[in-house]
Amino acid sequence: MTATDPRQQHIVSTLVEAHQDLMGADPLAFRARFRKMAADPYAFYRGSASLFYTDMGELHDRWADERTGRVWIHGDLHAENFGTYMSNEGRLTFDVNDFDEAYVGHFSWDLRRFVASLTLLCWQKALPTRTVRDLARTYLDAYLGAVEDYVEDEQSAFAFRLDNTEGTIHSVLQEARAARRTGLLDSLTTIEGYERQFRDDGSIRILDDEEHAEVADAFDRYLDTIPDSGRARRRVFYRVKGIVGKKGFGIGSAGLPTYNVLIEGFDEAQENDIILTMKQSNIAAPSRIVDDDRVHSYFTDDGHRAVISQRSLQPHTDPFLGYTSIGGVSFVVSELSPYKRDLSWDDLTEPEQMKPVLEALGKATAKIHCSTDEDSDHDLVPFRTETAILAAVDPARDEFIEDITDFGETYADTVRQDHALFVDAFREGLITAVPAA
Numbered sequence: 001m002t003a004t005d006p007r008q009q010h011i012v013s014t015l016v017e018a019h020q021d022l023m024g025a026d027p028l029a030f031r032a033r034f035r036k037m038a039a040d041p042y043a044f045y046r047g048s049a050s051l052f053y054t055d056m057g058e059l060h061d062r063w064a065d066e067r068t069g070r071v072w073i074h075g076d077l078h079a080e081n082f083g084t085y086m087s088n089e090g091r092l093t094f095d096v097n098d099f100d101e102a103y104v105g106h107f108s109w110d111l112r113r114f115v116a117s118l119t120l121l122c123w124q125k126a127l128p129t130r131t132v133r134d135l136a137r138t139y140l141d142a143y144l145g146a147v148e149d150y151v152e153d154e155q156s157a158f159a160f161r162l163d164n165t166e167g168t169i170h171s172v173l174q175e176a177r178a179a180r181r182t183g184l185l186d187s188l189t190t191i192e193g194y195e196r197q198f199r200d201d202g203s204i205r206i207l208d209d210e211e212h213a214e215v216a217d218a219f220d221r222y223l224d225t226i227p228d229s230g231r232a233r234r235r236v237f238y239r240v241k242g243i244v245g246k247k248g249f250g251i252g253s254a255g256l257p258t259y260n261v262l263i264e265g266f267d268e269a270q271e272n273d274i275i276l277t278m279k280q281s282n283i284a285a286p287s288r289i290v291d292d293d294r295v296h297s298y299f300t301d302d303g304h305r306a307v308i309s310q311r312s313l314q315p316h317t318d319p320f321l322g323y324t325s326i327g328g329v330s331f332v333v334s335e336l337s338p339y340k341r342d343l344s345w346d347d348l349t350e351p352e353q354m355k356p357v358l359e360a361l362g363k364a365t366a367k368i369h370c371s372t373d374e375d376s377d378h379d380l381v382p383f384r385t386e387t388a389i390l391a392a393v394d395p396a397r398d399e400f401i402e403d404i405t406d407f408g409e410t411y412a413d414t415v416r417q418d419h420a421l422f423v424d425a426f427r428e429g430l431i432t433a434v435p436a437a
Contacts, residue, residue: 008421011051012431018050018285022256023433030434034426041412042120044419049076049101049113049285051418055411056109057289063400064106067388070295071369072312072381075101075286077110078117082361083342084176087159088227088319092176092339094160094169094360095314096368100332102309103286104295104380107369107389108404111140114365115408118358120415121345129409131351136405138355142362144393144401150370150386158367159316160360168348168357176341182271184338189242189262189273196273198244198262205245215243215259215278218324222278222333225307225322239264241273256280257329260336275336276320280329281306298380303330312381313368 016023023030037047045052061069074081074096083097115136122132149158162173190199198204207215223238242262258279265272281302290296299305303323310317320335348354370386393400429436 005421007418008425008430010054011048011418011422012425014051014054015048016431016433018283018288020433022282027434031436034431034434038419038423038426040124041416041419042117042124044422045117045120045415046078046080048418048422050288052113052116053109053285053289055414056106056112056286061106061108062403063108063392065388065392067383067385068108068392069106070104070292070381071107071385071389072309073103073105073107073110073286074099074313074365074368075103075105075110075284077114077365079114079121079345079361080117080342082364084173084340085318086337086339087316089316091159091161091316092173093316094165094173094343094364096364097340097342099306099310099313100282101285102306102313103284103290104292105286105290107385109286110365110369111143111404112407112411114361115139115404116411116415119408119412123412123416125349127351133405133409135351135354135358136408137401139358139362139365140401140404142359143366144390144397146363146366147370147386147389147393150366151384151390158363160364165360168343168353169360172341172343176339179338179341181274181338184275184336185271185273188260188275188336191270196241196262196270198242198260203246204260207243207245211245212243214326215261216240218326218331219243219261219278219333222322222324222331225324225333226320237264237266246277256282259331261333274320276333277336278324278331278333281323281332284309295380301325301330303332306332313371315371 019030033047037044076098077096081096081098082094084092084094085097087093118136118139119132122135127135146158160169160173162170162177165173185196188199188201189196191197200206219240240261240263244260246258246260256279258277261276261278263274263276265274283302284305287296287305299308301323303325307321307323310321318334318337320333322333324331324333343357348357366386369389425431426434426436
């Protein structure tokens with residue numbers, strides 16, 4: 001049986017083309033992923049970045065020129081990709097997170113993807129169209145205001161922290177602050193014979209000697225990709241105490257092989273042990289439509305691309321962030337942090353609650369676009385992005401906001417229709433690489 005609706009066939013072929021290797025390796029994991037995507041239009045949108053970018057490839061973007069079309073972008077910026085992390089300065093920070101799809105592309109792609117996600121989210125909260133458009137404007141006004149701030153002060157190091165936030169953002173930071181490393185360790189490990197080891201809770205996979213050796217070797221090579229300040233402490237720090245296999249269970253990580261590595265922490269005290277996650281990297285969705293050999297050839301693999309991109313987009317990022325490879329397959333390594341908390345929209349139901357949050361998210365989006373440019377340690381974006389963005393937008397600021405808002409409204413309608421087509425295709429077995437039952 002094959003899809004007869006052209007859009008339905010496009011959805012199926014795009015998803016299969018983007019994930020065919022992983023589908024072949026673990027079709028059951030993708031079946032779980034697709035069931036989660038089938039839950040509602042927003043879940044479908046989160047799991048179909050590849051479809052979004054095939055559509056962007058057909059869209060004329062009047063705001064993209066030779067500079068604004070070549071900006072570091074998040075690549076999968078939606079309303080739930082924000083949260084907390086512990087910076088390499090030891091400060092809890094609220095920012096954009098999840099950089100798996102990060103790449104170089106049109107700055108407006110991030111804004112379009114976010115506003116479409118916001119429109120979907122508000123539709124599920126039954127907010128009126130006029131209210132949703134006002135909320136989108138709040139986000140975009142905050143974004144442009146922050147871009148202007150970067151033009152005036154190119155050394156701006158603004159970050160959302162405990163000392164300069166209030167309301168919902170402050171509460172998320174406080175929740176992260178209340179976490180304890182020992183709580184995470186106790187949930188995943190146990191101490192036997194005075195040595196900590198992973199707890200077999202049914203979610204781990206014990207490695208045979210050959211695979212264990214491969215992962216251990218990959219971990220040693222990872223150490224050469226972290227900043228010099230981290231490598232200087234390796235005498236005790238980073239001693240491997242255990243390695244187990246895991247599998248990604250999120251909408252975006254289904255089918256991606258993952259390992260957890262337990263290492264000696266800052267000292268030999270058991271409570272300072274650290275768990276790192278080593279996750280197979282994926283092909284960035286925007287890379288499928290970016291036609292720029294300078295960008296494609298810069299990265300050795302997708303692990304390298306993901307790490308360089310995150311370091312470019314997020315100053316003072318996870319000090320454990322690095323990359324490696326196993327059998328020619330690239331992996332990203334980062335801390336499984338107890339201080340990571342995602343922004344939840346469950347209790348944000350009224351516009352007056354949402355507006356201050358959207359102002360913060362607009363500023364956070366401007367930060368990732370403007371915090372790295374000609375002063376960075378690479379030459380992929382050799383200009384001040386904030387100046388380029390403002391030059392492209394400022395002559396028609398209201399038109400820009402209307403364009404992005406209109407797009408979000410129209411594309412949210414498309415996503416709702418695509419979701420229904422996807423569910424029918426999946427239920428009827430049209431995605432042959434992933435069995436529906």
